[in-house]
Amino acid sequence: MLDHNNIIQSDELKSIYFTHQDTVITYNGEIYTCDFESQSIDKIDALIKKHPELLTDPFRQITVKKIKRAEISQAIEKLSSSTHHSLIDHESLNAVAQRAITILQDAVMRGVSDIHLELYANETRIEGRVDGKMMPLQPPIPEHEYGKLLFGYLFYRAVDKNDDFSQNIINNGRIEIDLNTPDGLRETIWRVAYLPAKDNGGQVTLRWLNKNESAPLLDNIGWETGHVKIMRDFANSASGICIIAGQTGSGKSTTIASIINELKGKGRSINTLEDPVEFDLGVMQSSVVSQNDDEDMMFKYAKALLRHDVDIESHGEMREMKGAMNVCRKGETGQIMFTTMHTSSAIGVGHTLNEQMHVPSALIAAPNLMKLWIYQTLVRTLCPHCNLSLDDVIPHLNNDQKEKLDKWLTERDDHMLKANMRFKNPSGCEHCNEGEKDRTTLVEMIVLDDEDRLFISHKDYLGWSKALLEKGFKPISEHAVLKIKRGHVDLFTANERVNGLLTNNSTDVYQQLWDE
Template identity: 25%
Template sequence: MAAIERLVWLGSFWILLAAAWMAFCVWVDSDAPKILGDDVSWSLYFVLAGAAWFFLSYAYGLGLLPLFLLAFPASFLGYVAYRDRHAPSTRTILSERFARKMVFAAASKIGIERTVQKWFPERHGAPKDSRPEAAIVILKKDGSPVDGQGQGQGAQGLDRETSQAVKTAQEIFEKALEMRATDIHLEPKVGDELQVRCRIDGILQNILSFKGAAAKALVSAIKVCADMDIAERRRPQDGAFSVLNSGRKFDVRAASGPTSFGEKMALRLLDSDGGVVKGGLASLGMRKSMLKALQAIVQQPHGMLIVCGPTGSGKTTTLYVALSEIDVLSRNIVTIEDPIEYRLDNISQSAVNMAADLTFAKILRSVLRQDPDVILVGEIRDKETAEIAMQAALTGHFVFTTLHANDTATTVTRLLDIGIDTSLIQSAVTAVLAQRLVRVLCPKCKEPYPAPAEFRQKIGVPADKEVTIYKEKGCPACHGTGYKGRTGVHELLVFDTAIRELIVGHPSIEAIRQAARKAGMRTLQESGLAKVVAGVTSINEIVRVTK
């Protein structure tokens, strides 16, 4: 009889251990995709480790039980510590916030909540509703908050499902801002799945995924925040709202559109405090000689600076930074943008509105009657805008603008191709700045290694001389990418007499490039290789942005 009782107790104990392990595996399987994205190694590890332990226990008896009782909590703490490094502060487990939440939740279930509140006053314990306060506050365009808790003064009247989805959106924004994301993409996939990706340092990375009703509710919640029509899923929509993160405000531009699997959304995050434009031209990562030349150019009373590069290369930001070098109190500065990305003090900013037939050209004609000293034209898109801007540069104004072109030499031929007269180009344009954004190697984990012979040959180093450069590795500080932050790679073509004379004959791209090199211009690739030698970035990154 005693043997049977012992067998029952042991069987029950085994079942409890197996149930606890399985429950933990199920939790990890649901938690890891939300916090760690595509990293499935943890859930796979726990399943395999549990299966191996039960197999060994069956083979060798209970001698391994003490080892399991140590391994289980160690594995739990290891996973929790790892996931907390990647989770928003509102979803960490090893934190005072989570401990308070668990204490108050347990206290409310056993009826001693008031007693616990006496032990832990509100300023040291949980909020009145026993839920952690969201670190992110979402504000609609009119300034009213969209409350993920479904309450609060001025909050929107939301149903329970949408309110929970707003809370999820707050957590996504918190994680995105923590990872320095500039864009958030909500992309529908096969099987009623919604993939959340963030553009971090210019590269899209998978962050989270949702399925079923949760996916649809998240899209609807963001459309509510952006004042979009939640019932319209077949036509593109645009909207805007703001998020507050620890007192810092970010503007969010939202755009939605239909796809074959559902509705897709793209969210652009913009620092409304203008932090990105602080620091002047010196913060762009140029070498000293180029910086000095560019600072002299932007202080000239008239002329034109064209910044060129592909989409997402930081052209507009560079123009904003250039404006910050000018004394806004003594000069009248006007900008024409589509859309206005950053609000600047003491600068008049106008937005293009195609629906109202307010194009770059029409607004520019109007601006010229407002006695401007400096004009920023967001982009040259057609011959009319280019000609008006260049005429302004010849009549006592300094014009900043951008153009989609690969490099400085291509910019000149691009202007010729759209029909601009050579005499206008050679007289109006002062300089062309081409740029790319490259990721900066994480200072905590970058790895040194000897430069290959081909690289040493490109930078003009003898074959027998060793050069140490760096490559990416990945660590928690950079979220495993090996990079943290971005800097610029630049190419500056100053229009001197030789370049102006060359333009008259409609030169080829190569002819312009050779003349510029003869005058001392360093190409984009050469500027990039200099940053590789300095340990700022990697060869792979320079190849990626200059190919």
């Protein structure tokens, strides 16, 4: 039986143990592993050769022995967390720095957009978001101190932070670090945010801000030709406001970057106020980093731009009344304005502005002010190498999925839909992650006219929704159906991102309450 008290527990070795969780070394020079092919063996061997003083007998020949994974796991779980650091000393700093860099480097090569580091009472979890889906970047680490030191280092390195790291205080900052990416070695920029949690725990979330070095073309973000034409018509009009809504990570900033990139160099002055700048667009861009969500700084920058002869202006996300009124004021002065906000539909923009941000409905409904409201989300696309046909996917579905699929197809009664739709392969292949790779945009648009403004002024959102459909408005669910019919996205994946796609009416829901 492997004695965990005999395992060497230096900071650098513990980083290897926790990262791979398949190999350890004892003081008498015996490497125990459950996998002879593990990368940990060479890493541990190289480290011991560099620091032979860690062994009881520095001249002893290192041997490798295989044991069951359960024994390794049990030993790692029992590793002592008794070495506590109130401050990161020089020796610990090197090990923790390498630990952080390894996490970032691995995440970059996997194509993450965000990294989530979660600290619990007796565990540290490291996960990443790949193509919008959360997945573990390494097994959970059975130690609290591991995550605590990691948090401290990240904010030790961060710039433009609220303050030095304290475990009980919210903090935000930015990290700039050169890493090997699929496109080669380059500087990566991360927004880093910390939130305290119970049991002396907390969460650090890192957003890779410059994952894409250049903004994509407007024609290539997943919109239909009609969507692109509507946006271009607005962008080439005299004035007005375009608001792009969606959840966090739904591509709103990328969409605005795409249209601004298209507008530059065509005889109009362009300025952006961003928190922070994500793409280099070749126009005047100001990084307005708000401290603790205080919009005073954005207000000051927006006011200053009144003296800079701007034709097209873009503001970062609207969060409260001051930011929303800033946007409205600029729209009224005869500029083209772009901004973003969080809502769950295009119609929801009006309600959010009025009821949550307290913008007067009369101002929202002012003639020619609000021109274009957009709601969008990103949905994973199917792997072209291993996706499944309707017949092939049936054995992989559970009874609830089969029932919903059958009902959905019956309601549509579309032969071409059945023939063309494809599904993700749960086994995946070497080219994808569980049958899906990359993402596309689903979108809905409202081109506001005076009838729409009348509904907004009366706050009649249910009536407005009905009137929009009668005029031919296409909700985001219809865009999802179109891409499902083309075989680009999986029905069940799209349902995770789009309301109203696979839903039962209230009668069906209540009838299910007593089903056995």
